[in-house]
Structures are given as C-alpha cells and as structure tokens.
Amino acid sequence: MTKVEHPYGTWPSPITPEEVAALPGTPQWPTVVGDETWWCAPDPATATVGLMRRTPDGAVRPVLGADWPVGNKAIGYGGRPYLATPAVAVFSCSRDQRLYLVADEPRPLTPADPEGVTRTNYSDPILDPTGTEVWVIRETLRLDAEGELTDPAPRTTREIVAVPLSGAGAEDPDALRVVGRSHHFLSTIRLSPDGNRLSWLGWDHPVMPWETTDLMVAAIADGVAVAPARVLGGDDVSVCQAEWADADTLYALADPDGWWNLFRVDLAADKPAATCVLPIEAECGHAVWRVGSTSFAVTDAGIVLRRSLGEEALILWDPDTGAVSDLALEWNEFATSVAATGGTVAVIASSPTEPSTPLRIDLGTRDTVRCLDRPAYxxxxxxxxxxxxxxxxxxxxxxxxxxxxxxxxxxxxxxxxxxxxxxxxxxxxxxxxxxxxxxxxxxxxxxxxxxxxxxxxxxxxxxxxxxxxxxxxxxxxxxxxxxxxxxxxxxxxxxxxxxxxxxxxxxxxxxxxxxxxxxxxxxxxxxxxxxxxxxxxxxxxxxxxxxxxxxxxxxxxxxxxxxxxxxxxxxxxxxxxxxxxxxxxxxxxxxxxxxxxxxxxxxxxxxxxxxxxxxxxxxxxxxxxxxxxxxxxxxxxxxxxxxxxxx
Structure with a gap:
C-alpha cells in the first residue's frame, strides 16, 4: 500500500481518546496460588481494582464480586493488598480500607475506623506460623481538626500487627495484637521458614527509602518480635527487598557498591554477615514506592530476579553453581511484583510490541504461560x-x-x-x-x-x-x-x-x-x-x-x-x-x-x-x-x- 504524504501532526487516525481511556489498566501484584495464578486488574470504567484468577483450564474470572474492590492507601501509593494461599486468602478493600477474609461473602477481619478520628489501612499481609492469624503492616493516621492542615508525620504510625482469621478483630480492636515496631516507615514483612524470625525494612524521615533503609530481623517469642536488630543497610545504603532462603539465611537487594545487587545475609554466626553474591554493574532492585514491592523471589530452583541497565531481563541465578540463565526471553520489562511458590514464578511482563500481562513460569520445564490472551486490537x-x-x-x-x-x-x-x-x-x-x-x-x-x-x-x-x-x-x-x-x-x-x-x-x-x-x-x-x-x-x-x-x-x-x-x-x-x-x-x-x-x-x-x-x-x-x-x-x-x- 502506497502511503499518502500528509503534514506531520495532521494524519487521520482511528485511535481516539475515548478508546485509549477505556483500555484496561496495567495488571498488578501477581501471585502463585497452587495451580492458579492471581493478580489485581484496574478497571477505568469503574475506577476500581478487581482481584482476578486464572485456573488451570485457562479460564480467567473474578475472585470477588463487583462490590469488592481491592486496594489500600499505604504510604499514599498503596501496598500489596492481598494474601492468597490454597488454604486461605485475605484482601484489603479500597472502599473502606478494612481487611477481609475471602469467602462466598467476604468477612471483615479488622474494625471500622471511628468516623472523623483515624484513617487506617493494612498492607503486605503474610500468614503467621500457626495459620490462625494474618500479620500485616497497619498504618494509622490521626485526622487533623476539620478545616486545618497540619503535618501528617507526627499524626501517622506504622506497626506490624496480628489479625485473627476468626474475625474477632472486626468488632474488637483489642483483638489485634502488635507484633513489632521499629521505624516510621515499614515494608516487606517476611517470616522465616521455621517461624522463629521475622524480617522487615524500615526507614525514618527525612530520608527516602532509596537513600537509606534498614533490614531488620527479630526473634519471635509468644507471637511478638523481640530485640529487632539491623543486619544490613544504614549509612547511605538502601535495601529495597529481603526474602528468606532458610531459617538462618536471607537474600536481599542492597546498594553499598552503588547498584542494587543481590546479597546473602548469614544469621547463623554470632554476628550477621552480608556478602554480595551477584555483583554486576546493573540495577536488580527498585525504588520503594509501594509497600511490599518485589524485584526477586526465592524458589526451589534458585533466585529469580529482574536485571536491568536500560532494557530489563528476568534471570534465574543458581546459588550452588553461580550459573545465570534467562527466563521469558520474549519480554523485556518486568514490574516490581515478582512472586513465587516452590518452582513456579508469577510476574507482570511487557515488551515494545506486547501490553503488560501476567506470566506464570514453570522453572522446571521453563514453560511460560500467558495468563491473559493478547487482546485483539x-x-x-x-x-x-x-x-x-x-x-x-x-x-x-x-x-x-x-x-x-x-x-x-x-x-x-x-x-x-x-x-x-x-x-x-x-x-x-x-x-x-x-x-x-x-x-x-x-x-x-x-x-x-x-x-x-x-x-x-x-x-x-x-x-x-x-x-x-x-x-x-x-x-x-x-x-x-x-x-x-x-x-x-x-x-x-x-x-x-x-x-x-x-x-x-x-x-x-x-x-x-x-x-x-x-x-x-x-x-x-x-x-x-x-x-x-x-x-x-x-x-x-x-x-x-x-x-x-x-x-x-x-x-x-x-x-x-x-x-x-x-x-x-x-x-x-x-x-x-x-x-x-x-x-x-x-x-x-x-x-x-x-x-x-x-x-x-x-x-x-x-x-x-x-x-x-x-x-x-x-x-x-x-x-x-x-x-x-x-x-x-x-x-x-x-x-x-x-x-x-x-x-
């Protein structure tokens, strides 16, 4: 077909503002849930986010009804809004910011805020060692007097709390137990595989998390984090994520050498020792704009992480051999929400010719499943x-x-x-x-x-x-x-x-x-x-x-x-x-x-x-x-x- 010469900026186009505005939003927060894959899907028609699942037969359907939008307002930009395992799933509802148990009719797990007094949200939930509680970062903002603007920092607190899955906390705020506190800002709470330690990231004003953060570890005694101590970070070092490999080992992304690279933190010795295990002049981490954001995951096959200097790659690093191999080769952009269970990884990926979509990757076979069909355009x-x-x-x-x-x-x-x-x-x-x-x-x-x-x-x-x-x-x-x-x-x-x-x-x-x-x-x-x-x-x-x-x-x-x-x-x-x-x-x-x-x-x-x-x-x-x-x-x-x- 011969193209018609026409002045730039005046070409007729079938793409309209209404069409672009109505496009589905970018998927977020993928999770491997047994043989299913879950994620959050923004809907511009309703200005809400829904929780979706893909079943093994390829069917994609909502987890919740239309009346149950998912999301929270943690640190203003939101945080991981749900936890899903084959046994239990909870989510924070964007309508009232309460935490709910996923059921035929969602049941509240946290109390409603007293009107005009506080505004509370819950983010980055994990399952406790007993399976009877969800541990989550609670952010509480005391509201200022009507019509006044006052500094929000002294009115805001963040702490790790235990929320009973029984629903006892829905009516009784005292049923929620404080597990731990440390900094003004908290992110990425993780429980060790044996349930004896808890890790998290913390930082304080006036620094931002890409300047200085502390990776904290505490022992768990009677359901409470005791004697938290910094094991990495501080002194102009930013740690943007940490995950447990075993009861005595954490992997973390930190930048003491100028790049967010992968470190191994050994906690078995008397004094924790951190070693950079994958030193490269490329960024493997991210700026923490959302609570619980992730750039890597610990799997049965090794560490899966984003690597970028310009265009990104998703790689698998074998800690036993040091070998690095590429995953999802047809894609070159990966969102900061890498998740894994066992030998399966879920990511949000895109490319210059492909819109963002959830992927499910089997690390044993290297099979990559696209969870959403490419929409016909x-x-x-x-x-x-x-x-x-x-x-x-x-x-x-x-x-x-x-x-x-x-x-x-x-x-x-x-x-x-x-x-x-x-x-x-x-x-x-x-x-x-x-x-x-x-x-x-x-x-x-x-x-x-x-x-x-x-x-x-x-x-x-x-x-x-x-x-x-x-x-x-x-x-x-x-x-x-x-x-x-x-x-x-x-x-x-x-x-x-x-x-x-x-x-x-x-x-x-x-x-x-x-x-x-x-x-x-x-x-x-x-x-x-x-x-x-x-x-x-x-x-x-x-x-x-x-x-x-x-x-x-x-x-x-x-x-x-x-x-x-x-x-x-x-x-x-x-x-x-x-x-x-x-x-x-x-x-x-x-x-x-x-x-x-x-x-x-x-x-x-x-x-x-x-x-x-x-x-x-x-x-x-x-x-x-x-x-x-x-x-x-x-x-x-x-x-x-x-x-x-x-x-």
Whole structure:
C-alpha cells in the first residue's frame, strides 16, 4: 500500500481518546496460588481494582464480586493488598480500607475506623506460623481538626500487627495484637521458614527509602518480635527487598557498591554477615514506592530476579553453581511484583510490541504461560514500536530515553520536514520510563507526532550515582536532560525543534513547568497534577511519605531559600511564555490543587489566556482513574498540539 504524504501532526487516525481511556489498566501484584495464578486488574470504567484468577483450564474470572474492590492507601501509593494461599486468602478493600477474609461473602477481619478520628489501612499481609492469624503492616493516621492542615508525620504510625482469621478483630480492636515496631516507615514483612524470625525494612524521615533503609530481623517469642536488630543497610545504603532462603539465611537487594545487587545475609554466626553474591554493574532492585514491592523471589530452583541497565531481563541465578540463565526471553520489562511458590514464578511482563500481562513460569520445564490472551486490537498497525536511545550530556553522563516514532500505515510526512515532538517526563521523580507498547503514546504517534520519554538524571535503573544527579538539582537536571534529548533528536532529523512540546504529571508536571519557566525550547506544555512551589510542598502541604522529600530534591527550606526561589516555577511564572494545559484532581492530597491554581493565577495575571485550559476533576486524586476524565484530558492535549504545533 502506497502511503499518502500528509503534514506531520495532521494524519487521520482511528485511535481516539475515548478508546485509549477505556483500555484496561496495567495488571498488578501477581501471585502463585497452587495451580492458579492471581493478580489485581484496574478497571477505568469503574475506577476500581478487581482481584482476578486464572485456573488451570485457562479460564480467567473474578475472585470477588463487583462490590469488592481491592486496594489500600499505604504510604499514599498503596501496598500489596492481598494474601492468597490454597488454604486461605485475605484482601484489603479500597472502599473502606478494612481487611477481609475471602469467602462466598467476604468477612471483615479488622474494625471500622471511628468516623472523623483515624484513617487506617493494612498492607503486605503474610500468614503467621500457626495459620490462625494474618500479620500485616497497619498504618494509622490521626485526622487533623476539620478545616486545618497540619503535618501528617507526627499524626501517622506504622506497626506490624496480628489479625485473627476468626474475625474477632472486626468488632474488637483489642483483638489485634502488635507484633513489632521499629521505624516510621515499614515494608516487606517476611517470616522465616521455621517461624522463629521475622524480617522487615524500615526507614525514618527525612530520608527516602532509596537513600537509606534498614533490614531488620527479630526473634519471635509468644507471637511478638523481640530485640529487632539491623543486619544490613544504614549509612547511605538502601535495601529495597529481603526474602528468606532458610531459617538462618536471607537474600536481599542492597546498594553499598552503588547498584542494587543481590546479597546473602548469614544469621547463623554470632554476628550477621552480608556478602554480595551477584555483583554486576546493573540495577536488580527498585525504588520503594509501594509497600511490599518485589524485584526477586526465592524458589526451589534458585533466585529469580529482574536485571536491568536500560532494557530489563528476568534471570534465574543458581546459588550452588553461580550459573545465570534467562527466563521469558520474549519480554523485556518486568514490574516490581515478582512472586513465587516452590518452582513456579508469577510476574507482570511487557515488551515494545506486547501490553503488560501476567506470566506464570514453570522453572522446571521453563514453560511460560500467558495468563491473559493478547487482546485483539484492530488498529495495531497504527501503534508505534519504541526504540531505546541515549544522548551524552555534560559530565560524561549518558541520558537514556525512549523514542516512539510517528507511525501510520496510510500516511507519511514530507521528506524535507521532521515531525513535531512531544517530550514526556515521567513522574516520581525517582522512577523510570519503559519500552512497553503504549497505546497512550500511539494516540499521538499515529497522528504524526514523535514522542520521547526521558530517563533524566535521578531516574532508577542506572545506579545510585545516576540517581543522585538529581539531589538538590530538581528543576535543573531534569530540565537540562529533557532539552538535551529534544536537541539530539532535532540534530538527527527526527524532531522539529520549532515544534516541540513537553508533558508530564506529578514530578513530571513540575519538570514541565520548570522547562516552560527556565527554558525557551518548548512551544507548549501539558501539566498533570504538578508541584509548582517547592517552598510549600512539604510537611502539611503533602502526604506523610513525601513530606520531607524536598530535602533530597532541593535542600533545606529554611537554609536554602535562594535556591528554592531559583528553581521554583511559581517564582518564575512571569517568564512562562508558551501556552499550556493544567489538569488537576480535586481529591489529590499529594500535589494539592492549590499548587496548580496558584501557578495558573500567577501566569494569568501577566499573560491572560496563556493557560489554554485549567481543568479540575472532582473525585480524582493523584493519577487519574476514571475513563471519562482521561478521555477529556487526552482530547485537550490533542487540541493544544494541533493549535500550537500544527495539525
């Protein structure tokens, strides 16, 4: 078929905002449950998450009815919301945050919160040694006075509690027993195979878990963790996961050498000893944004773990021989939810041509079962295949990015004109982008736009030194790296420097505003639920988890006021000259609506109409969930780019 020449950005495309918004969300939290595989499945039509199972005959069906959405609000971003074994299953319900036993009609295991007094959630559940209790991380937030904003840190506590499976705790809060406490933040509670020890991760303000965490181990006596002691971590070492191999041995991912690599912790000796058993200059771990997230699993065949430097791989390491072999070779992105039982592994995987799906891998036969059939998609030829690239910047750093070229089976652009470019800046900012097949980006690439998603300095996957490039340079390094990527694509003839936009949400929204305020490279921008004023984005102005994050990203708000003003988009709102969109959820407690409103008001005072649309969405928080919300936002983006970039 001969393609018709048509200006970039104007190609007709069958992919619509409504279609993209209605797509099923990315599966989460897979688990091996005997001969079944379970996982969580987000549904944008209901803005909820359901618990699904695949049975041996290949049938996929819900575990719970539609009235039982799964999820919790642990540390603001959620945590592992369920435990499932062949004998028992429990889940936290996103509707009321209580813990329930899976049954024909779910039964509550934890009490309801007293209205207006506390808000409690439960995450990362495990089964106790007796099989009569679930041990879980309980997070309790004492609510502040009505209409007041106060620092959430002193009002929040976290502890490991035992919840009776009998349901006695549903009406009697005293039936829940505290098993252990240590730090302000807790994650990844694990019981040794003999039931005599408990391990967990902990950290305290003001550090974030990718700076310093402690791997704690305690003996279990009468159902209580006693004399907890740090066995790895501390002193600028981040431990992001630990799992038991036997009664005296833990495996852990830690970065004392600059990379999250695999360590073995021997507890049999008088003094615990930690040894790096798989030293490689590649990241095998992850930033802990969700309670109980995992990058490896201990199996009967060895350790299965994610390994990445750029594109990821799933590998099996044999602790007896040191041999490493690859698994799931057709896939190159693996979510931080690796789970295993015996010789079977469950992961969420994707690739440049495949959407995210749960996989079940038999380590004995190496058979890989796709738990969800690939959905038939009538517009596959319009979906761009991403390419991993990099550009060198000052200091010798290689900035990775992923380029999604314009793709349309019916149209091509003029040979003498490069395409308009959308630079996508991921949130976090301690996070990363992926080469996964993206229908969201296909909405733009199928119309003749190129998209570049940037792993700017501060991103994960490239070691601690690259991560720390963003320390105290937020609003500088992320902007400079994004501009460098755009310039490199322009030099290569793959992007039009005069028609380049920037877009992002949360920390990506901050970077978008900073790019518009501090750079003249971008013709327009789209901003989702941003931070605009770092001088107010801490303590009472955000949630507990990130309430001291600003110390890492910018500095001390009191001592470094000049630097705060220098990088603040709000302080430089008068210097924003490119049109932009502002899209904000009204229920966002992480980046509150005030951050967006004050920026828009400051710009409008100087340049009325420069903000093409400031849309606020009731019922939406940090990251939009409803399909109607996402469709409106994507259409607004298309309209902005058509009017500014041409199309």
């Amino acid at each position: 009538p517009h596959e030829a319009w979906v761009s295949v991403p390419q991993r690239r990099h550009v060198q910047v000052d200091g010798g750093w290689q900035v990775p990015y992923i380029y999604h070229p314009p793709t349309n089976p019916e149209y091509r652009g003029p040979s003498d004109t490069p395409p308009p470019l959308l630079v996508d800046v991921h949130g976090g900012p301690t996070s990363s982008t992926t080469t996964s097949r993206s229908l969201s980006f296909a909405l733009f690439t199928s119309r003749g736009y190129a998209v570049a998603s940037v792993d700017y300095g501060g991103s994960t996957g490239y070691g601690r030194a690259y991560r720390d490039r963003l320390r105290h340079t937020w609003g500088i390094t992320d902007v400079d790296d994004s501009v460098a990527v755009a310039r490199a694509l322009a030099v290569a003839g793959l992007a039009d420097p005069a028609h380049t936009a920037v877009r992002g949400g949360s920390a990506g929204g901050w970077a978008t505003l900073a790019a518009l305020a501090h750079s003249d490279y971008f013709a327009c921008g789209t901003v989702y639920f941003p931070i605009s004023d770092p001088a107010t984005w801490f303590d009472e102005q955000t949630h507990d988890f990130e309430s001291r994050y600003i110390h890492y990203l910018v500095g001390d708000p009191e001592k470094d006021a000049e630097h705060f003003a220098r990088v603040s988009p709000l302080a430089h709102a008068a210097e924003i000259t490119a049109p932009f969109l502002m899209l904000q959820g009204l229920d966002d407690v992480i980046c509150r609506p005030d951050q967006a409103r004050r920026l828009v008001e400051a710009v409008e005072e100087v340049r009325p109409g420069l903000c093409r649309a400031h849309l606020e969405f009731p019922g939406e928080g940090h990251g939009f969930r409803k399909d109607e919300t996402m469709a409106v936002c994507l259409q607004a983006e298309l309209d902005l780019y058509a009017s500014v970039l041409g199309g």
